[in-house]
Amino acid sequence: MPYIDKTNYLRGLQCQKLLWHSFNRRESIPAPDASAQAIFDQGRAVGDLAQRMFPEGIDLGKALMDLSQAAILAQQALQLRRPLFEATFVSERASARIDVLVPVDAGRWDLHEIKSATSAKAVHLHDLAFQAQVLRDAGVNVRRSILVYINSDYVRHSGVDVNGLFVRRDVTDEVDALLAGVEHSVERMMEVIALDQCPQVPIGQHCDKPYTCPLHDVCWAHVPEHNVFTLVRVGAKAVKLAEQNILDIRRIPNEFALTAKQSIQKQAVINRLPYIDRPAVASFLAELKYPLHYVDFETVGPAIPLFVGTSPFEAVPFQFSLHIQQAPGATLEHQKYLAEGTGDPRREFMERLRAVLGHEGSVLVYNAAFEKSVLNRCAERLTEFKPWVASVKHRFVDLHLPFKRFDYYHPAQRGSTSIKNVLPALTGHNRLLRCLCFRLLPEQRPIRRRHKSQTERIMRAKKKNCPKNKKPIISNLNERFRLINCRIFGRFLAMKMKFVSYYRVSTDKQGLKGNGIEAQKQSVARYLSSLDCELLASFQEVESGANNRRPQLAAALQLAKSQKAILIIAKLDRLSRNAVFLLQLQDSKIDFVCCDMPNADRLSVGIIALLAQRERELISQRTKAGLAIVKARGTALGNPRPALALKKAQEAIQIRKKDFASTALTAIREIQSTGIESLNRIADCMNKRGEKTARGGAWTATAVKRCLACVG
Numbered sequence: 001m002p003y004i005d006k007t008n009y010l011r012g013l014q015c016q017k018l019l020w021h022s023f024n025r026r027e028s029i030p031a032p033d034a035s036a037q038a039i040f041d042q043g044r045a046v047g048d049l050a051q052r053m054f055p056e057g058i059d060l061g062k063a064l065m066d067l068s069q070a071a072i073l074a075q076q077a078l079q080l081r082r083p084l085f086e087a088t089f090v091s092e093r094a095s096a097r098i099d100v101l102v103p104v105d106a107g108r109w110d111l112h113e114i115k116s117a118t119s120a121k122a123v124h125l126h127d128l129a130f131q132a133q134v135l136r137d138a139g140v141n142v143r144r145s146i147l148v149y150i151n152s153d154y155v156r157h158s159g160v161d162v163n164g165l166f167v168r169r170d171v172t173d174e175v176d177a178l179l180a181g182v183e184h185s186v187e188r189m190m191e192v193i194a195l196d197q198c199p200q201v202p203i204g205q206h207c208d209k210p211y212t213c214p215l216h217d218v219c220w221a222h223v224p225e226h227n228v229f230t231l232v233r234v235g236a237k238a239v240k241l242a243e244q245n246i247l248d249i250r251r252i253p254n255e256f257a258l259t260a261k262q263s264i265q266k267q268a269v270i271n272r273l274p275y276i277d278r279p280a281v282a283s284f285l286a287e288l289k290y291p292l293h294y295v296d297f298e299t300v301g302p303a304i305p306l307f308v309g310t311s312p313f314e315a316v317p318f319q320f321s322l323h324i325q326q327a328p329g330a331t332l333e334h335q336k337y338l339a340e341g342t343g344d345p346r347r348e349f350m351e352r353l354r355a356v357l358g359h360e361g362s363v364l365v366y367n368a369a370f371e372k373s374v375l376n377r378c379a380e381r382l383t384e385f386k387p388w389v390a391s392v393k394h395r396f397v398d399l400h401l402p403f404k405r406f407d408y409y410h411p412a413q414r415g416s417t418s419i420k421n422v423l424p425a426l427t428g429h430n431r432l433l434r435c436l437c438f439r440l441l442p443e444q445r446p447i448r449r450r451h452k453s454q455t456e457r458i459m460r461a462k463k464k465n466c467p468k469n470k471k472p473i474i475s476n477l478n479e480r481f482r483l484i485n486c487r488i489f490g491r492f493l494a495m496k497m498k499f500v501s502y503y504r505v506s507t508d509k510q511g512l513k514g515n516g517i518e519a520q521k522q523s524v525a526r527y528l529s530s531l532d533c534e535l536l537a538s539f540q541e542v543e544s545g546a547n548n549r550r551p552q553l554a555a556a557l558q559l560a561k562s563q564k565a566i567l568i569i570a571k572l573d574r575l576s577r578n579a580v581f582l583l584q585l586q587d588s589k590i591d592f593v594c595c596d597m598p599n600a601d602r603l604s605v606g607i608i609a610l611l612a613q614r615e616r617e618l619i620s621q622r623t624k625a626g627l628a629i630v631k632a633r634g635t636a637l638g639n640p641r642p643a644l645a646l647k648k649a650q651e652a653i654q655i656r657k658k659d660f661a662s663t664a665l666t667a668i669r670e671i672q673s674t675g676i677e678s679l680n681r682i683a684d685c686m687n688k689r690g691e692k693t694a695r696g697g698a699w700t701a702t703a704v705k706r707c708l709a710c711v712g
Contacts, residue, residue, distance in 0.1 A: 003067065003095040004189055009130045010123060010210075012189040017201040018213055023193045029214050039116075046116040046303050047099060050148055052162045054083035054100055061086025067095060071138075078140070091137030094186055098131055100148075101140075108143040111135065112168075116303045118152040118312065120169060123210040128171065129178035133186075145175040150312045156305040165304070165312065204239055205229075224248045226269045230415040231262045232406075261406045268411045280407040288397060291361035294323040295353075297371055307344040309381040315374050318345045322356055346378050350385050357392060366419050368398035497533040498565035502556045503540040520570035527568065527595040536565055551659035558666060560590050567592040660694045661710035667691055668704065679704045 002023055004012070012019035021028050032040065051057055058080065060073060070088035077084050084101040100112035113128050128145045135142050151167045192199060203220055207213050226249045228234065228241040237258075246252060249269045258266065268275045299315035300306070310316055318339040323332045335356040339345030357363065365371045372393055379389040402408050403417040412425035503520045517540055528535060537559055541552035560567045567590055631637055664686075671685045679701035686699040693703050 002193060003090060004093060004186055004193075005095050005097070006127055006130050009094070009186070009189070010127060012192070013126060013185065014206055014210065015201055015213060015215075016189075016192045016199045017219070018215055019189055020192055020195060020198045021215060024198070028218070042303055043116045046150070047114045049160070049162060049304060050114045050166055051085050051100065053148075053166065054085075054102060057083035057085050057100070059085040060088070061097065071095070075138075089134055089138040089140065091134050093190055094130070094134050094137070096131045096134040098135070101135075104143050108141045109135075110144045110146055111142050112146045112148055114148045114166075116150060118150045120147050120149065120171060121210065124149075125171060125174050125178060128175045129182050132175055133179055133182040144170055144172045147171050150303055152312055154305070155311050156308055158308060160304060202242070203229075204242065226250070226411065226414065228252065230265075231258075232265060232415045232417075233259070234262070234415075261409075264406050264409050265411075265415055268409050272411060274408065274410040275406070276409075277407045280405070281402055284402050284407065288362045288364070289360070290325065290327050291358065292325045293357055293361055293363045293395075294325075295357075295363060295365055295371070296321050297374055299374060307346075309344075314377060315370070316344075316346060317349045317374050317378070320349065320353055322353075324356075324358075324361075347382055350375075350378050350382060354385070354388050354392075359391075361395065362397045363392065363395045364397050364399055366399045368396045368400070372396060498563055499528060499533055499535050499568045500556050500560040500563070500565045501535060501538045501568050502553055503538065503570065504550075504553070505542055523570040523595045524568055527593075536563055551656065551663050554660065554663045557590055558663060560592075568595065569593075570595050657694065657710055661707045664691065664707050665711050668707065 008019060008022050011022055051059070058077060060070070060077060065073070067088065067090060071090045074084065074087040074089055077087060081103045083103070084098070086097055086099070087101055088095060088097045090096075098111060099114045102110045102112060104110050111128065111132055113124065113131065115124055117124070124147055128147065132142050132145055147169045148166050149169070151165055154161075154165050201219075203223065207216050207219065213219070223229075224247060227247050228249055229238045231238060231249065241247070241252065241256070249266050252258070252266060264275045297317050298319035299317050301313045301315045303312050305312055305314065307316065320337050322335040324335065325332055337349060337352040339348065375385075375389045375393065379386045400417065400419075403413075403422055410422075410425035413421045416422075501521075501524050503517050503524075505516060521538075537556075539552040539556040541550055556567060559565065569592065571594060627637060667686060667689065668682060671682050676682055676685060682704050683699040683701050686704070691699065693699055
């Protein structure tokens with residue numbers, strides 16, 4: 001029979017599905033990621049330090065033994081009447097490892113639970129109630145339940161004072177109030193564990209409270225990207241909508257009450273376009289004063305203070321990156337600082353920052369409250385910097401503000417204004433959504449893009465150049481994109497969109513009609529005239545909409561993919577009247593826009609693609625019906641010169657083969673340039689890149705060989 005420990009007890013309170021998997025499908029629960037593991041490691045360090053408050057304690061957690069042996073050892077250790085660390089106790093259906101058990105009067109014990117938090121939370125009380133119940137069932141007389149957590153007001157002086165670092169709060173009354181429900185909860189959990197099938201539990205806010213469930217991605221796989229739970233500050237509204245089987249933001253009824261920001265979010269998702277309050281953003285940018293200083297801090301804030309004069313979780317700065325722009329369009333000047341060694345970096349950090357920030361010009365940061373708080377705390381400890389901090393704070397400009405106010409909102413933010421969501425939304429692969437709305441202040445376009453890969457190279461270079469005997473204070477930096485704040489708006493405004501146009505007519509005669517090449521070119525030109533963009537190239541061909549083997553379209557797509565450009569067409573049916581072809585293109589990584597429906601969402605494109613295919617089928621039916629009537633009148637159908645027609649057809653086939661081979665050769669040469677020469681490996685690379693053969697199949701070594709032979 002399985003035992004429920006306190007971890008699985010808390011899992012059971014959060015979600016029965018998670019509890020069932022913990023016992024019946026353990027392999028489906030992923031191991032903790034690096035971030036979660038770091039939290040666990042910090043918790044263990046805090047627990048080890050807290051044990052110093054209980055002298056003469058005995059640590060039972062280091063002995064390697066099974067559950068029954070650990071329980072026997074704990075019962076024997078009770079006779080010693082000394083503080084016990086990590087002692088294991090079992091009842092009929094549950095087990096618990098106790099952080100600290102302290103002997104008191106008359107054979108009773110005080111239960112201590114140690115947490116690396118700075119306050120008591122409801123989940124901590126449930127944790128203690130479970131442990132108290134297990135102890136009572138195991139015959140241990142518990143007098144009090146005490147929660148031990150971090151004192152956020154503690155300031156380190158010389159060494160760490162454990163009695164000052166921790167708060168001991170008596171929560172006996174709160175725990176006793178929960179005890180009555182523990183036994184019933186354990187009984188119900190045992191029933192869930194014994195089920196043959198996993199219980200069906202609907203998703204909801206419990207998936208992230210009190211902790212994010214390790215099965216979150218599995219349970220939420222069916223949920224659309226823009227689901228109601230991503231609405232900004234949605235709270236119980238999301239649960240109410242989910243209960244009505246409304247998960248997609250676009251399906252929220254118009255009569256459902258939403259806040260102004262939630263309404264903006266919904267409309268942006270429906271339109272597949274960013275929302276922008278142009279006057280508000282323009283006003284924000286107009287307040288910037290040169291020289292501009294784009295700055296970002298990196299800090300460390302452990303639970304146990306590292307340096308004298310610091311408090312638990314206090315953000316201690318050890319690095320900054322600063323870019324200075326003297327005037328619009330001027331080249332950026334880069335200043336940086338990274339602490340070396342293991343000493344307190346704050347004084348050197350402040351001196352270096354003061355030296356490079358100057359006395360005038362805006363200082364741009366994302367979430368200015370954080371940087372200001374870091375400077376304020378440093379000035380409290382290093383009072384000689386107080387006048388400078390007071391003067392420089394007035395120059396701070398918060399880049400977070402326009403996003404927090406929803407002056408600008410991109411659907412890819414998914415309701416969040418965190419830099420981790422805003423930055424990819426502004427600089428991600430979907431360039432079409434960025435280009436259709438923002439043409440403010442062209443004179444403020446100073447910045448080149450810096451990619452994450454460049455940042456990683458910088459960090460590696462810094463570590464490489466660091467003296468061997470002096471390592472950076474923090475070697476495992478979090479995965480924030482450095483150099484973000486310098487230019488979140490400037491970077492956006494600086495982007496010049498790139499387009500590749502494609503035109504098609506079915507026959508040469510159509511060039512004289514409304515859907516002719518010139519008419520399509522005019523439509524595209526009118527569309528592009530409203531944007532600050534560059535047309536890289538144009539491709540055109542005469543081909544039936546039923547034929548999906550088109551070398552010019554393939555060349556246009558290849559160029560758009562290689563240049564990260566947007567394919568632009570006059571009308572959707574100029575691409576194809578085959579729904580499968582259109583929907584596959586829509587799902588590819590190539591952005592495309594149709595001048596006749598630039599704001600269409602995926603549903604609209606899908607419907608129109610099906611209608612276009614239906615139109616092709618009707619054209620075919622009408623043509624066949626007309627030919628049948630002509631034939632019934634006795635008119636001889638077919639080409640009067642079949643031999644010549646066959647010759648021309650064969651020539652056309654050869655031309656198409658060469659055109660396709662020429663287009664495919666570009667991709668093959670790119671692969672060969674990387675040192676790959678084997679035909680089999682080239683074919684594998686072509687397939688991995690999503691390239692198709694002339695017949696739409698997968699590449700093989702033979703197909704590569706024939707392609708190379710075709711172009712000589």
